[in-house]
Amino acid sequence: MILEVKELTRLFSQYKGAATDQITIDGIMTDTRKTAKQSLFVPIVGENFDAHEFIGEAIKQGAVAALWQNDRPLPKLVPTDFPVFFVEDTTKALQDLASYYLEEVKPVVIGVTGSNGKTTTKDMVASVLATRFVTHKTAGNFNNHIGLPLTVLSMEKETEAVVLEMGMDRAGEIAVLSKIAHPDHAIITNIGESHIENLGSREAIAQAKLEITEGLSESGLLIIDGDEPLLELKTQEKQTISCGFKEQADYVAVIEEMTDDMSKFTIGQHHYQLPLAGKHNVKNASFVIALAERLELTPAEIQEGFQKLQMSAMRFEKHEGHNGSLIINDAYNASPTSMKAIIEVIRDLTSKSKKVLVLGDMFELGEHSRVLHASVAAAIDENIHTVFTIGEHSEEISKALRDHHAEIETHHYNDKQALSHHVRSLLTTDTVVLIKASRGMKLEELLTGLVD
Structure with a gap:
């Protein structure tokens, strides 16, 4: 990104400091814990925080201008020549700036x-x-x-x-x-x-x-x-x-x-x-x-x-596991549809015959949660060796398997460390393990115990 501070006067009519100068803006700063030289500071207001409090730190970290919600008092520590653009809502102003930049580029x-x-x-x-x-x-x-x-x-x-x-x-x-x-x-x-x-x-x-x-x-x-x-x-x-x-x-x-x-x-x-x-x-x-x-x-x-495709992190991410096993981390997020789809992929793998599923809770399913978790069992068949579930509602997957596929070994855990130890004991050169759950479960933490 390359803009000049004076360009912001086209979008935001209220300003102070050297707002009409040819000062280069190379990026946006929303997190004052990170250095961002020649940046525009956009203080986001959330439910439990207000980044306006960190304007001093923003300037130290390299901000050369800032948006500022006009219902907030501007601290005296802000230099008089520091360009500040006053807006009703900093998030909306950020969005307007993005639309403007798209029109420019x-x-x-x-x-x-x-x-x-x-x-x-x-x-x-x-x-x-x-x-x-x-x-x-x-x-x-x-x-x-x-x-x-x-x-x-x-x-x-x-x-x-x-x-x-x-x-x-x-x-x-x-x-x-x-x-x-x-x-x-x-x-x-x-x-x-x-x-x-x-x-x-x-x-x-x-x-x-x-x-x-x-x-x-x-x-x-x-x-x-x-x-x-x-x-x-x-x-x-x-x-x-x-x-x-x-x-x-x-x-x-x-x-x-x-x-x-x-x-x-x-x-x-x-x-x-x-x-x-x-x-x-x-x-x-x-x-x-x-x-x-x-x-x-x-x-x-x-x-x-x-x-040349390069996938984003934690999407069918392959790791060499203990004893030459294959660990597939797909723990970025999950829904019933995506969980069934990736189980189908594991089910059809030919390079490993011992297939292990580690499935965690899927969030934001509301009153449908237990039924939708149980529905995942329909994607699991005799090609799967062992199924581990962890969390509150994922146990419905294990229960459904016991009812319809009693031959498939199933275990439910509430503790990641205990789960990791059990899964590790199954790892051989012929084992593939899938880790899949909603982001909030943080099941990628299991990799520490499973990957050499």
């Missing part, structure tokens, strides 16, 4: 949302577009009303394409993100059960995801899951493309071969190879292909992007 903007697979799809889109464009993408989980603007404001002026992941907890949140970013094209990966606690039903979740169209360009393309009945009406609209495995989809993926580390499939007349296993990943790739063709990339460029 003018990249192709791709919005990606969905209950599951949005991070993987974002990574795929960025990798493919990078074969032709200077590309920037959401890092980590910066996909909310604060993270998305920070993603935008961290891109370089030379950026030609930006891929923005859009997350949500409640209705209305995707609409806000879409109106900030004004995507040229948008992808909805699927409709699952995540956040059903807040939204009440999958139908309501579908409507919340469709909010991505509220800021979508009039000529923009919406790419959706063609296998999802809740999105069927959208397939009839001119600027909508559906992708999936059913014949009625605009882009039909046909799987030719799948191994532990690779999927071969065709779409139309073109053959592709993805360095990931799993039917769900092939569908994610189909969204990317539909988008790439709209942007006039060639099949060769698309394949090159797939081959």
Whole structure:
């Protein structure tokens, strides 16, 4: 990011200090514990904190200007020539600045949302577009009303394409993100059960995801899951493309071969190879292909992007475990849909015959939690050797297995250390262990005891 302080006067009419000077801004500072030279300090106000209190530290850490909520008194320690821009709400001002910067840079903007697979799809889109464009993408989980603007404001002026992941907890949140970013094209990966606690039903979740169209360009393309009945009406609209495995989809993926580390499939007349296993990943790739063709990339460029794919952390992250075992850490997040999908991948692995699942609680399922946890057992069959569950509601998975697959060894724990010791005792060169749960369970902590 490269802006000048004086540019902010176009957005914010109330200011003091050297606000009209040619002072370079290289980035945004929201955390005063980190040095950020030549930065704009944006003090975020949360439920339990107010970053306005740290303006002095921000200046020490390299801030050269600041936004300031006008209902807060400005401390006397702020130098008289320090540029301060007064706004009603610093978070809204951050969002407005992100929209302004997008207009200045003018990249192709791709919005990606969905209950599951949005991070993987974002990574795929960025990798493919990078074969032709200077590309920037959401890092980590910066996909909310604060993270998305920070993603935008961290891109370089030379950026030609930006891929923005859009997350949500409640209705209305995707609409806000879409109106900030004004995507040229948008992808909805699927409709699952995540956040059903807040939204009440999958139908309501579908409507919340469709909010991505509220800021979508009039000529923009919406790419959706063609296998999802809740999105069927959208397939009839001119600027909508559906992708999936059913014949009625605009882009039909046909799987030719799948191994532990690779999927071969065709779409139309073109053959592709993805360095990931799993039917769900092939569908994610189909969204990317539909988008790439709209942007006039060639099949060769698309394949090159797939081959260069680098996944975000804790998504099917492979580690060499004790005694030559394989530990797969997919503990970034979980929903019933994503948990079933990855269990299917483990079930079909051929490189290891002893398959162990470590499954933790899935959050934000509300009154549906116990039933939805129990539903995961349907994805587990005799190809799985042992199932461990940990947490409050994940025990429903173990209970359902005992009722329907008594031959599968199951254990439930409430203590991570005890669980780790038991899992470690099973590790051999022929063992694969999957670790999967919602982020709040922090099951990646198990790696310490399982990985050499």
